[in-house]
Every structure is written in C-alpha cells, then in structure tokens.
Amino acid sequence: MKTAIVSLVLAASSSLGPAREAYQSGDLPRARASLEGLLQPLRLTNLQEEAEAHLLLAATLHAQEDLPRAEQEAVEGLALDPDTKLDPLVYPPDFIAFVERVNVQRRERITRRAAERRPPVLLPRSSSSAPVLVESRPASQGWYLVPFGVGHLVHGQRSKGTALAVGQGTTFAVSAVSLGVALSMRGSDGRYSAQDAPTARAFNVSYLVGAYAFAALYAYGVLDGLLASPAPLTPFPGRVPEH
Template sequence: MTGLLVAMVLSLASPLDPAREAYQSGELAQARAELEAVLYPLRLDDDGLEAEAHLLLAATYHAQEDPSRAENEVVLGLAASRDATLDPLVYPPDFIAFVERVRTVHGERIAALAAARRRPILVPPVLASPGAVPERPAAPAVATVSRGWYLVPFGVGHFQHGKHAKGTVLAVSQGAFFALSAASLGGALALRGDDGLYSAGDAGKARGLNVSYLAGAYAFAALYAYGVLDGFLSSPEGAGERAR
C-alpha cells in the first residue's frame, strides 16, 4: 500500500518542481541547470509546462542580470502558451513588469512563433478498395449513316459515306445526262403545234430532240442504277459509321 501511495505522489509531481523550489530558495545556478536540462533538448510534452519552464528560466536569467537571455525565454514561453500567467507569490513584481513589456514589444514575433508551432491536421487520403476496377473512359459516340442515301441520285449516298471521288463522278455524269434529257424534252414539246403535231419543217428537228431526250434519260437511269448497286454492294450493313 505504501509503495502504491508513493507511486501516485510521484506521478502527480511536476517535472519542474525541483527547478521551482531551487528558484524560490535563491539557488539560481541549480534552477538554471534544471531548467536548461528539460528545455534543451525539450523533454516536456505539454505546452503549459513548456511555457512555465521558459518563464521560470527567464526569471532565473533576469535575477542573474542577463536581460537578453531572459527576454528570449519570455518570447519562447509566451509563444508556447500566450495565455500564460505569472503567480505574484512566486515571481517578483519587477520580473512580472518585464514580462508584460516583452509581451507588448515582441507581440508580432510571439504570434509568428505561436503560429509556427501549430501542426496542420492532415486528412488521410481515401484509398480505393483492392478489388476496385478503374472505369474506362466512355467510347466516343458514333452516328451510323443509312444506306438509304444511295437511293438519292447525283452521288448523294457516296458523299454521305465518305466516297467523294465516286460521288463527284456520279453527280457530274448524272447531272449532265439529266440536263440533256430535260432540255431535249423541253425543246421537242416546244416544237409541237396547237394540235399536238409537228409541222413538216420541224419534224426532223423534233425527231432528233426526242432521240436525245430518250438517250439522256436511259443514260441517267443506267448511271442511277449503277450508283445504287455500287453503294449497296460496297457498303455492307453496319458500314459507314463515322465519329460524331
């Protein structure tokens, strides 16, 4: 039981108690040694204790008439805990006034050191599950060109399916024969009289125009049939897809 009580008392004891007692007893060298041992390197894991240690060491330097070191320790102590207060029963009034002066003069430096002490909170990255399969990018949309375009004359179907050379040939040739046939028919009809018959002088000319009309019509029909067959035979179902 006695050992348990001793352990509890030791656990509640502050690591700064020896230095505090030495300072209050006037043993400044011992207090300085105790405080420097726990601050350099730092052996305290609590900001409040660290601030108290720096201020107590500053008070020791101040009592030893070393104001530059005392001022630096005050800055470090206030940066560790800006709300740190001094017990007037422990520290003399001149040192308390010294601390307040340093707090005012070096306010920006204290704030900068306090901000540098704050550690950023890192958010752990979200890891994908081991069995997750990365999604593939969607395939580009395609538009299928209908083979029904081959039923349109003048090479329209070939142009729609990207066969520009054949489309140009069919457009020119079909257009020429269509124009010849239409012009011949128009001329032959214009030579007819009111009774629908040709005069003796226009009969030969009308005969030639009719022949030209029929020849152009047959040639146009042949080229149209060729274009349709060529398109359907050279473009099986499903061909002619082009990216949108």
C-alpha cells in the first residue's frame, strides 16, 4: 500500500511528469533533453525525485545504447536512493537487470557517492568556538555476522541479502521442523517403534541436510560480506575554519 501511494505521488510530480511521459511514449530525445535540463543544473529539491530522474535518464540512455552514461546515471540514482525498486510496468526487464548488475559491480562507487552526497551533521560545542562537522558513520561490517542476509541488506545489497534471507530461512525452517517431528515420534523410552522408524529416519536426514545447508549459506554470507565487499569509508572529523 505504501509503495502504491509513493508511486501515485511521483506520478503527479509536475517536474518529472513530461520526462516520464516522453520516455513511456518512446520519445527518447525529448525525455533525455527534459531530464538533462532538470539535472544540469540541478532544479530538483527532493532527493527521491532526483534519484528517479537519474534512473529515468539511465533508462533513456540505456535504450539509446549509451551504456557508459547509463551506468553513470544509475550509480547516481542508487547513491541517492539505495532501496529504490524499479517498476516493471515502467522499465523493461533488460534495464532492470542492468541496474541490478550496476548495484552489485559498482557498489564501491555507489557507497562513495552516497557518502559525498550525505549532508554533514552539525554538533554544537560547549565553548564559543566554531561547531564541528562530523560525517555520519557508515554501517559496521559486523552486521555480516548476523544470519538471514541482514548484513547485506544493511549495506544496501538488496538482491544478495534477499537471496540469503530466503535460502537461510528455508533451510533453517526445514531443519527445525524435521527435528521437531523426529523428536515427537519417540516413545517414552526414547526409542522409535518399528513402524515409525523409517519415517523418523527420513526426518532425521532432512534435519541434518537442512542444518548443513544453513551452515554453508551462513558461512558464505559472512565470507562474502567480509572479504568480497569493499571496506566502509572511514569517517573523519572536520573543523570549520575560525575567522
């Protein structure tokens, strides 16, 4: 419901309306000219609108086979809104796949651009000297130790995080249910009856397979996050020059 409301609000935007209409009607030159006019110089004050404008321009450039420029605009859009979801009714499947590939392969550039666009936080000082500018800290890599793809989702890797969440959740559920059923089939003496033994054996095997699969997916998620992902940018304090 929330996504539908946001889509309706964006659809009513007077700034992006002509460019969106031109793109959807196939008038790519007009869409490109309109979007470049909004972004160069920047005439959009809303970050979500700016992110959509970059991604809409990326889609236009992708359709015109200007892939380097399309990748650059996709990076800008993802840096502004890493949780954006492209509407398959608006964008073609090949462009959606292109943006997902950019989101994975250009993660370091996206993170760097997001840090550059992030507004500094002003912290008041107790003395009368000038305030200190402190950049917001990026998410810790310790999140990768949390199962179910939490670390990847926190760091903006939505596709990989969702895959890990589904895979680990499924294998964990299969393992837990199989173990519970196998234990419930035991008699008061802790043994299985001759009639229940084959079924219990199958559930025990299912429990072990699920547990090993969960452990393998968890280990992959941790190693992929800590070794394959770029290290977070180191925040640094800056001081406003005193006059």
